[in-house]
Amino acid sequence: MFRFIIKYTHSLTIGKGGIVKGKRSIGRILKVRKKIVDLNQAINHILSHDLTKIDVEMGYKGPRFKKGHVIKEEDIEILRSMGREHLTILELEEDEVHEDDAALALGSAICGKGLKLTAPSEGRCNLIADFRGLLYFDPDKVNMINSDPDWVVVTLYPYTMVEPGDMVAGFRILPLAVKRAQLERALRVGATFEVRAYNPLKVGLVTTGGEIKSGIIKDAFRSKLERKVAYFGGSLLGQNIAGDDQYEISEAIRNFLNSGADLIICTGGMSVDADDNTPRAIAQTCDEVKFKGIPVLPGSMLMVGMKGEKVIIGAPACVVHDEWTSLDLVLPRIFAGLIPTFEEISRFGIGGLCRRCSTCSFPNCSFGVKC
């Protein structure tokens, strides 16, 4: 028995190889071959549709076997108890791959470090995070895979902070079978998803500001940064309360570099006042300023510099006032060893505006989502 199904019927003409060409979208013609077989000969064949079971006593109604299920020996008795003597099965050609096998092949190819692949069901597999970390993949490669209308790869944004057990991607093969050559094309794209674990960085805190040093204002940064650093598995080496003097600040940074800090966070003195000397002190101490100023609000005065492999951050005072700022968009990357470049952060503006919702749900909101 042959049946033709046309997907995405905006199509106008049917081209070579069963490809439907049209103005708006391209679909593939699926040639679904169905055959009725005796139950005794059904093993290893593929069900063409869901088989419903109704159990009045148990009050159950639902699919007992799903479309696409490959009949196994142990299924035969169950099918007989459901009153089945014949089954409508699907026939695959040599060059075709069943949806579940195709999902598994695609899943195995894209599942990298820090992720688990779920078993296929109804042509769908998921990638699940194994540990806390940063989701990492190349979006262009995912778009390339999705340019074939026969499957969908659907993901969280790159650089999403994930927890163990979080689903980070789901993908589904849309027809019951795809061509082997077509699947191999997708596998060759070489897309890999990973969760990058956070490194347990040792952090030195340089608190600037004459008013903090003299005690007029009580420091509020330490407890906040301690909490943020602990989330990534980092630890605070210590705090140095420097004044406003550029040389005193760079001396404090150098002392932390010499005592083994991987990351130094300087706070305050980042804007335009006469005694805002922190950026100069950082620039004087580091080898390379990655950026000074970032298109994110709040936190536009953030600065990142490098001394060898070590990172020096200048955090503006708004970080002590607002719970979530530019610092929270760059810290995950720094802890994951993915130091943001100027080119990357210059694209943070779109999505870099905090909405200041009355009930905050960061990071599950638009703030920093595409950053």
Ligand SMILES: Nc1nc2c(c(=O)[nH]1)N[C@H]1C(S)=C(S)[C@@H](COP(=O)(O)OP(=O)(O)OC[C@H]3O[C@@H](n4cnc5c(N)ncnc54)[C@H](O)[C@@H]3O)O[C@H]1N2
């Ligand atoms: N004319 C302009 N004014 C401001 C600009 C600008 O571009 N042009 N930028 C604004 C931005 S953005 C920020 S953020 C703020 C603050 O920047 P600073 O990092 O220079 O902050 P400070 O002047 O050092 O301090 C401001 C405020 O916060 C208190 N503070 C500082 N450190 C601590 C601490 N450890 N614990 C508690 N409180 C602290 C400090 O006492 C001040 O009250 O500048 C805008 N202005």
Ligand code: MOO
């Ligand atoms: O733009 Mo500032 O560094 O308030 O947030």
